[in-house]
Amino acid sequence: MPKATQVLLFEFCFLPYLVYIRDQVIVLKKISVREYDRTVFMYGRQHGLIMATARGAARPKSKQCARLEPLSFAEVMVAKGKSFDHLAVAGPVEAEVDFKTHEGRSADSDLCVRAVTGAFADLFLSLVKPGISDERLFALWGELIVALRGPRTGLTVLRAQLMFAIASLRLMDLLGYGPALSVCTHCRQPSGPTDAWYAPEHGGLVCASCRLSWEGFLVPANAHALALLRFARKAPLSDLLRVSLPVDVGVNALRLIREVWKHAPLDREPHGLETISALLV
Ligand SMILES: [Zn+2]
Structure with missing residues (x-):
């Protein structure tokens, strides 16, 4: 024994x-x-x-x-x-998940891991209540940590923020608070590879045609940002480190996820984006 x-x-x-x-x-x-x-x-x-x-x-x-x-x-x-x-x-854990880190990772990389995971832990504890037992939530943690420990150097602030935000999106998907980003919430047609608008009150997109008669609040949703979010919801988090990330696309993706947070059962907006920025700048 x-x-x-x-x-x-x-x-x-x-x-x-x-x-x-x-x-x-x-x-x-x-x-x-x-x-x-x-x-x-x-x-x-x-x-x-x-x-x-x-x-x-x-x-x-x-x-x-x-x-x-x-x-x-x-x-x-x-x-x-x-x-x-x-x-x-x-x-100690008998590792099923590969938590090994690369040799020679920089202090910036370690700080990046701490900043993103610390922010995600706070959000996680705000949304997940005792009694919710879902192995996919546990696996999400493993996936996030493995992804963040991969690079030898730190991420840019924008990419680190995006890692946090996408992990939060994946969490909300698992908890049933995720937005509908495939079809127009009004006409139910696929939104297509074009710009659209996000309707926070409906948790979904509004297409260009429906926008003309839409009276509620809308947030512009860049076509590339939507493509990024659709991809990121299904791909391993480590793949996010490999996609190209124009600043305007990343910023718009973060804006959309902020809107999604507002309709999750949170007491206040997650502080993660600001905390990551303050720690990594
Ligand atoms: Zn429509």
């Missing part, structure tokens, strides 16, 4: 809990509770959003400490308590 498993079983023999779960998680956030304890927010492959308190996780010699850093993947066991859940063990 692996040593980590022995320790894990030993700990649980002496815990007064009846129910516990085991899962592979990504750590999204941790907050201080008392001097050395931390409440850890995680998304589990099988159990979705998990919040659990790790006792002593901040002690200098804590073995859990490194495993509980935000954006780490870990195997955990959580004891379900009456008032709060208790995180008993955090061990």
Whole structure:
């Protein structure tokens, strides 16, 4: 029996809990509770959003400490308590996903990974509630991190913002808040490879013909930006690093995604675009 498993079983023999779960998680956030304890927010492959308190996780010699850093993947066991859940063990992941990074990545690249994933973690925690268990959400995290860790150097601010925004679009698609970008929301005809307009109140496009009689608020949607968004919703996130990105196209794509955010159940607009810009400029 692996040593980590022995320790894990030993700990649980002496815990007064009846129910516990085991899962592979990504750590999204941790907050201080008392001097050395931390409440850890995680998304589990099988159990979705998990919040659990790790006792002593901040002690200098804590073995859990490194495993509980935000954006780490870990195997955990959580004891379900009456008032709060208790995180008993955090061990290394037996990697199914290739989280290897290239040798010699620059500090800019690391900062870029932290900026984009940190912003996405905040948005993720705003939208995903406990009880939503969807392995595709867990896979989205793996895909995002693998994509961001690929380049040896940092991304431009615009491309980093786009990575965050497209990940958010993929998240909203999975949660059912994604916009309709294929057909005109009014005449139901395919919008085609032309410029169109986005109607936020309807969560969809309005074609050039229908626009003439449309009375609601519309946001111009550049044909290339629409093509980029349609592509990005289905392609691996790493492919976004390879597409050409004229500034006007990227800016318009970001504008459209901002409009989509306004109709997601968020208390406030995500801060990610501003945070990424501030960190990477
Ligand atoms: Zn139309």
